[in-house]
Amino acid sequence: MKADPSGVLTGRHYFDGNHACCEGALAAGCRFAAGYPITPSTEVVERIAKRFPHLGGVFIQMEDEIASSIALQGAVWAGKKAMTVTSGPGLSLMMEHIGLAAITETPCVFVDVQRGGPSTGLPTLPGQADMMQARWGSHGDYELIALAPSSPQECFDYTVDAFNLAETYRVPVMMMMDECVGHMTERVDIPAxxxxxxxPRRYTTKKKGEFKPFEPGENMVPDMAKAGDGLRFHxxxxxxxxxxxPVINAQAQDKLIRRLVDKIRxxxxxxxxxxxxAVENADVIVVSYGITYRVALRAIEMARAKGVKVGSHRLVVCWPFPEKRIRELAARGKPIVMAEMNLGQMYWELERCAAGKCKTALVSHAGGTVHNPEVIYNAIMEAVR
Amino acid sequence: MSEALAKKRKIQKYLGNVEVKIEHCKGCGFCVEFCPTGALELSKSFNKKGYHPPMLVDQNYCNGCDLCGLYCPDFAIFGFRVGPNPNFKKDEKAK
Amino acid sequence: MSEQTNHTEGEPRVNPVLPYLREDRMPHIWCPGCGIGTTVNCFARALTESELDLDKVSIVSGIGCTGRVAGYMNLDAFHTTHGRPVAFATGLKLANPDLKVVVYSGDGDLMAIGGNHFIHACRRNIDMTIVCVNNFLYGMTGGQASSTTPDPATTTTAPYGAFEHTFNLPFLADSCGAVYVARWTTYHVRQITKAMKEALAKKGLSFIEIISPCPTLYQRRNKLGDGLQAMEYYRDNSVVKSGADTREVEIKYQGEIICGKFVDRERATWLDCYNTRNAAAIGARYRPYPWRENGEGGVK
Incomplete structure (x- = not known):
């Protein structure tokens, strides 16, 4: 299905990532948003609040992030595409409803404009330290999808993708932005x-009585229903x-939870x-994502200028982790360097997948600003020494 | 059953009846206690869970008002009206 | 086996509550003498009398004994997280304003963990009905003290007796802006039914508190007898004072229970305000929400 033109601001713009994210959501058909103010993400909902009344959408500023993260799920079950936007401290509060969205298979989008943590941390400065929380933050076993844009253009593009993935797999989809990407202003092309x-949401064609709301269909994903259509679902x-x-026993748990996990895995x-x-002939590969990818590009350039064959592997979808590909790259036996703005999060995934087949190194950063490219460059040079 | 219950009993103008889903009853006694015409009592027999379900003492006492159904927290009883009660005498009212 | 009835002759008859229930989930989990089922009877009859299109009625519950109500109702039903049904219902209602949304939950769920959502929904005057079955404690988790446990009732987490000040729920709802506020006990089945019918017809946030026995945990632990004795207590100690000042309807331990309809007023709903404000600011270009022409706004 093509985007509803009323929500698409076709043209060439000069946007920051937060505004681009908003436009991506509108293009994707999002018509409900709930949010709670938090730096550095608020511009997304500020723009939504301004744009929605012209598009037949509703934005509500809820009393906290807990409420926002479930109000949006109410809206989804009433037939809307919906999202909420937050940053680390808010994401912590939303964890209970990431779990709810996972177990009820509610397609929805959570935008996390990451800042330095833990706790109040660095409200106005960037971090990439919510990556593991995004994946594992709610209790229990579940899977979701997370994307990491590295530019305002990607904030637009990936937000559209996030909504589409949410509908296809009926999982919460995380947009793992960061303060830099959110506040960086660049050219954004919004296509026609x-x-x-x-x-589109895949609604059931079945009637009341034959419709089972959690019977797996295409892609192991059940068809949706919405309140008010007479299906009287639970x-x-x-x-x-x-x-x-509800069925409270081990067999039901095994059946449901395995499907929720398997539909992604x-x-x-x-x-x-x-x-x-240039990974094929590389002597060292740099793995990175989000804003750090762009810093890493500079470091890679510097190393290449010194004659080092450096490859780059950049995560677009962080969760699920590209396990198979990392295993392949590691099997080459050449070192892999990972740069991320935390003290090691996605790196543990890298190390797990490398499984000792190659040397791995982490270029960590506690957050607050981006890496100095020199530091990543040094790690590259160290790795090939 | 209590004296208070017996006091409420009189032949009703309309004949009612109740239907009891015996196995759903948990014997709370709400229906018996709050029946406005005292028409019910808990039976001596048990259901499978060991509760005493209610029973109609005498159809003449039940006018089918379904207050038992409104009270029953287990959706196990409801009342309904059958028709005029041939046993009803006008002077019964005056008593 | 479980279908066994005393039915002997004539046409099969149906319990009037049955069409409103998911029969395949009966019998329910509530204890003997628990009042929650009684409130469900009233709700079913209120739905009948309201003549609502049941396909457009959604019920939302949180967690707890009363939180199970949604799961037993043959409606679009949402059993959400602990304390959050009001926030969920807010999203549901605003995304499709044609839905009639009812939140049905307990005192622990709505007023303690969910207190913030409750007061803000009242303040915003979201068009929904909230039914709070108040049994003075947390039943599902084993009888812990709640924000309504009166001093000195004992609970498992107040073994020497509760001592905190409690919420006066009608006052809370009233002061936060609910447009309809009533309190009854499970003894008052006809009055509950009427209140629910009125609440369903009311535009804006309507709130009904229903005092209900918890024979297993509250009654027994406090040596107050069983569910039936609680009902008799309600019968003998309830005072109907419709229009009473909600500041004066606080419940004391084994004190009198003031019942009635306390608040019934008009106030613009969140959505009314949203449309009024936007129309004023944006002008003639503004199309009130929900848009109805082209399927936008979740409404065809």
């Missing part, structure tokens, strides 16, 4: 609506059967996305 692919955060009725090849450059 008829060139923007939008995944949705619960308890472990449930295909009818959506077994289809990871279709979800995983990365960008590579």
């Amino acid at each position: 609506a008829e060139t923007i692919e939008v995944t 949705v619960t955060g308890l472990t449930h059967d295909e009818r959506g009725y 077994l289809q990871a090849d279709r979800i995983v996305r990365y960008e590579e450059d």
Whole structure:
């Protein structure tokens, strides 16, 4: 399906990442947003609050992030595409409803404009230290999808992708931005609506009585229903059967939770996305994502100028992690350097997948500003020494 | 059953009846206590869970008002009206 | 087996509450003498009398004994997280204003963990009905003290007796802006039914508190007898004072329970305000929400 032109601000713009993210959501068909003010993410909902009344959408500023993260799920079950926007401290509060969205298979988008943590940390300065929280923050076993844009243009593009992935797999999708990307202003090209692919919600065609809200369909994903259509369905955060009725035993748990996890793990090849450059003959590969990818590019240039064959592997989709590809790269036996704005998060995934097949190194950064490219350059040079 | 219950009992103008889903009853006694015509009592027998379900003492006392159904927290009983009660005498009212 | 009834002759008859229930989930989990089921009877009859299109009625619950109500109702039903049904319902209602949204939950869920959402929904005057079954403690988790446990009732977390000041729920709802506020006990089945019918018809946030027995945890622990004795207590100690000042309807331990309809007023809803404000600011170009022409606004 193509994007509804009313929400698409086609043209060449000069936007920061937060505004671009808002426009991406509108292009994707988002017509409900709930949020709570938090630096450095607030511009997203500020723009939404301004734009929605012209588009038939509703924005509500809720009393806290907990409320925002569940109000949006109410809106989804009423038939809207919906999102919320926050930063680390708010994301911490939203964890309970990431779990709810996972177990009730509610397609929705959470935008996290990352700042330095823990706790109040560095409200106005960047970090990439929510990566593990995004993946593992809610209790229990579940899977979700996370994307990491590195420019305002990607904030637009990936937000559209995030909504589409949410509909396809019925999982919460995380937009893992950071303060730099959110506040960096660059050219953003918004294409014509008829060139923007939008995944419609897959509603059931079944009637009341035959419809089971959690019966797996295409891609192991059940068809949706919405309130008011006469299907009289039941949705619960308890472990449930295909009818959506609570079943509190080990068998039901095994059946449901394995499907929730498998629908992502077994289809990871279709979800995983990365960008590579010159990895085939590389003597060292730099893995990075988000804003750090752009810093790493500078370091790679510097190393290449010294004659080092450096490849780049950049995560676009961080979760699920490109496990298979990293194993392949590691099997080459050449070192892999990872730069990220935390003290080691995605790096542990890298190390796990490398499984000792190659040397790995972390270029960590506690956050507050981006890496100095020199530091990444030094790590590259160290790795090939 | 209590004296208070017996006092409420008189032949009703309309004949009612109740239907009891015996196995759903948990024997709370709400229906018996709050039946405005005292028409119910807990039976001596048990259901499978060991509760005493209610029973109609005499159809003449039940006018089918369904207050039992409104009270029953287990959705196990409801009342309904059958029709005029041939046993009803006008002077019964005056008593 | 579980279908066994005393039915002997004539046409099969149906319990009037049955069409409103998910029969395949019966019997329910509530204890003998618990009043929650009684409130459900009233709700079912209120729905009948309201003549609402049940396909457009959604019920939202949180966690706890009363939190199970949504799961038993044959409606679009959402059993959400602990304390958050009001926030969920806010999203549901605003995304499709044609839905009639009812939140049905307990005192622990709505007023303690969910207190913030409750007061803000009242303040915003979101068009929904909130039914709070108040049994003075947390039932599902084993009888812990709640924000309504009166001094000196004992609970598992107040073994020497509760001592905190409690919420006076009608006053809370009233002061935060609810447009309809009533309190009844499970003894008052006809009055609950009427209140629910009025609440469903009311535009804006309507709130009904229903005092209900918890025989297993509150009654027994405090040596107050069983559910039936609680009902008799309600019958003998309730005072109906409709229009009472909500500041004066606080519940004391085994004191009188002031019941009635306390608040019934008009106040613009969140959505009314949203449209009024936007129309004023944006002018003639503004199309009131929900848009109805082209399927936008979740409404066809």
